[in-house]
Amino acid sequence: MERRSDWYSHPKYYEAIFGTDTRKEMDFLLEVNRHHGTGGSLLLEPACGAGRLVAEAARRGLDIVGYDISEPMLAHARRRLSPARRRHVHLFQSRMESFSAPEWEGRVDLAFNLVSTFRYLDSETAAREHLKSTRRLLKPEGIYALGFHLTDYARTTLERERWVGRVGRDTVICNTREGLPDRRLRRSAMRNRLRITGPGRDMLIETNWFFRTYDLDEARRLFRSAGLRILAMYDFDYRLESPLGRGSNRLDRVFILQPLPTPAGRKPRSAGRASRTESK
Numbered sequence: 001m002e003r004r005s006d007w008y009s010h011p012k013y014y015e016a017i018f019g020t021d022t023r024k025e026m027d028f029l030l031e032v033n034r035h036h037g038t039g040g041s042l043l044l045e046p047a048c049g050a051g052r053l054v055a056e057a058a059r060r061g062l063d064i065v066g067y068d069i070s071e072p073m074l075a076h077a078r079r080r081l082s083p084a085r086r087r088h089v090h091l092f093q094s095r096m097e098s099f100s101a102p103e104w105e106g107r108v109d110l111a112f113n114l115v116s117t118f119r120y121l122d123s124e125t126a127a128r129e130h131l132k133s134t135r136r137l138l139k140p141e142g143i144y145a146l147g148f149h150l151t152d153y154a155r156t157t158l159e160r161e162r163w164v165g166r167v168g169r170d171t172v173i174c175n176t177r178e179g180l181p182d183r184r185l186r187r188s189a190m191r192n193r194l195r196i197t198g199p200g201r202d203m204l205i206e207t208n209w210f211f212r213t214y215d216l217d218e219a220r221r222l223f224r225s226a227g228l229r230i231l232a233m234y235d236f237d238y239r240l241e242s243p244l245g246r247g248s249n250r251l252d253r254v255f256i257l258q259p260l261p262t263p264a265g266r267k268p269r270s271a272g273r274a275s276r277t278e279s280k
């Protein structure tokens with residue numbers, strides 16, 4: 001068996017698992033945009049990865065800005081866009097902690113970041129900087145749909161998930177494990193195993209990392225400190241007609257965030273110099 005250690009260097013196998021809900025996710029995001037936001041057509045995806053949602057937005061004629069830390073993921077994102085669709089898309093290599101784009105400040109209708117990617121930000125400062133920089137890009141009535149799994153600090157067992165996907169004649173089995181949360185360090189150990197088998201292929205890609213942990217109160221405090229308020233919350237089933245109530249104990253959450261109004265006459269501070277590379 002061949003062994004590898006970074007699933008983001010193998011976007012097609014990553015997407016065999018996470019790409020199956022792309023249309024449903026975009027339908028939901030656009031419904032949320034119409035219902036809670038401006039309904040406008042400039043989108044932003046921080047940490048856009050291999051661009052499955054970027055391509056889906058472009059396919060629907062929307063304009064979208066995407067950025068990611070990983071060049072292999074961005075290369076995949078560029079390859080999947082036809083020249084006609086590329087006109088709708090701006091891709092950058094950048095980090096969530098420091099992305100800045102003065103030309104889009106105050107112009108974005110809908111930003112989104114699903115599948116717990118936000119939890120890669122490994123400190124309160126990094127998370128707050130990301131939220132503040134995203135807020136600066138939003139229109140005053142724009143929204144940020146931020147989806148991640150909350151932490152139950154009382155849990156005493158590992159959390160496991162398993163999915164099966166296909167790439168051509170290969171089968172991809174994905175097993176993800178989240179370790180017990182460390183409340184003091186605010187993190188839990190993650191392990192993902194992708195096992196790919198097919199004619200002439202037997203490969204294991206094992207990726208290990210830490211995710212930052214949030215319970216609902218920690219998330220709420222962070223959003224407020226970054227100048228964002230929660231308009232609504234949804235489950236990962238992406239059903240606009242079933243928002244989560246305040247007392248819900250669901251851990252899977254899509255938070256719909258909107259900039260808190262700034263005091264009259266005071267402009268939000270700009271991030272200054274752009275920190276990114278446009279990726280063609």
Ligand SMILES: C[S@@+](CC[C@H](N)C(=O)[O-])C[C@H]1O[C@@H](n2cnc3c(N)ncnc32)[C@H](O)[C@@H]1O
Binds near residue numbers: 046047048050053097
């Ligand atoms: C789970 S994937 C999600 C990709 C895409 N948003 C999607 O829904 O398919 C997480 C992505 O986050 C990127 N990433 C991780 N840490 C990052 C950071 N600090 N800044 C920017 N991108 C980051 C990874 O390179 C990867 O492409």
